[in-house]
Amino acid sequence: MTGSRTQPGTHVAEHAPCWGELDFAVADDRWKTEKDLVAICAPNLYVCGGCPYRAECIQQVLPAKSNFDGICGGRIWLNGTIIHALPEAQSSELLAPVIRKSCGTAAGSRAHRRAVEQQCPRCELFARFMPDPADEAEQLELPDIS
Ligand code: SF4
Ligand SMILES: [Zn+2]
Structure with a gap:
């Protein structure tokens, strides 16, 4: 499903x-498969590299x-999860963490990750010991724009 991004006037910055x-x-x-989606998106992902509005x-x-x-x-998203990210994408650009009862545990860290939000300070430690699948995603071959 596509998000509100497609509706004119609702984008962060026209x-x-x-x-x-x-x-x-x-x-x-x-598109039908993840491969189709990546084939459409990957050639354009580099555009976000110079964009000042990633967090917004x-x-x-x-x-x-x-x-x-x-x-x-x-990032390239599939059904609301990150499947590829630019090397310069920062976790600080993700949404602020929701504080949950499980914060300060591995489960709390996983909950932030499932919600695709930043880790809270108490969960940060656990996140360091659990590699993020998005970080491990295969790096895409991006066009050389230099
Ligand atoms: S971060 Fe990427 S998708 Fe978002 S506004 Fe910038 S160029 Fe567009
Ligand atoms: Zn937390």
């Missing part, structure tokens, strides 16, 4: 480098909640 690009919020009828983009689209498919905030 001056964003991706504004109006159909290959960022990819319509459901253009994620705050607006709420990809995890909207089960977003496409590019948002320097």
